[in-house]
Amino acid sequence: MTENLHLSASHLLWSVIDWIYPPVCCGCGQDGHDICPECQTSLQRPGADICQKCGKTLDPLDGCLTCGAVLASYDAARAAFFYEGTIREAIHQLKFNGNLGISRLLSKMLFSVYLMQKWQPDLVTAVPLTKRHLNERGFNQSNWLAAPIARLVGLKFLKGALQKTLDTETQVGLDHTQRFENLKGAFQAEPVLVKGKSILLIDDVMTTGATFNECAKTLKQAGAKKVYCLSVATTRPI
Ligand SMILES: [Zn+2]
């Protein structure tokens, strides 16, 4: 009964969001879809030639350029798509235009990537924003991706498991090392929620993996057993 109420509340929420933001394809502008079936077939996904740890495409000569630079604290990271074209536009629509309806499709796409892994998380959480940043944007796009995934996986979404307590400089324009340095000590985890748990951590985009790394490090310092990271998109290795 509670589950039915929960599902109908969720259905109502998405109906209201669809009414506020009528779906328009991020790729071709067609009405009625966030990403139409034709545009979905052209989305670029990481293939079989990926690093088993960070999910980035391997360099044919040098292997993983991301893990070669820093061995990250997370156990594995995977992404549904490359951060380009229609997916880049969809994430921009969600993040900067507040088109929250797109998160429903993106989280379903993420769920299909989750199903291909052999991960066994105990709970789901999302990469947090600081209170100041959250007040500026009005929402955390990663929460909007993580909550539907938790529902699909059948786990609790605990957004309080991780908090961002330090306002950091934007990562844009920083090099690889600076991105890792910039985030040091920026997060705090809640030991009561994470101790002994395996955690599925959700974000919209993975670039160098600095954010996932710092979040995973913080969660593990608070006693988390494993941290699995899932993002809608990942950049191609530079
Ligand atoms: Zn389209």
Ligand SMILES: [Zn+2]
């Ligand atoms: Zn790697």
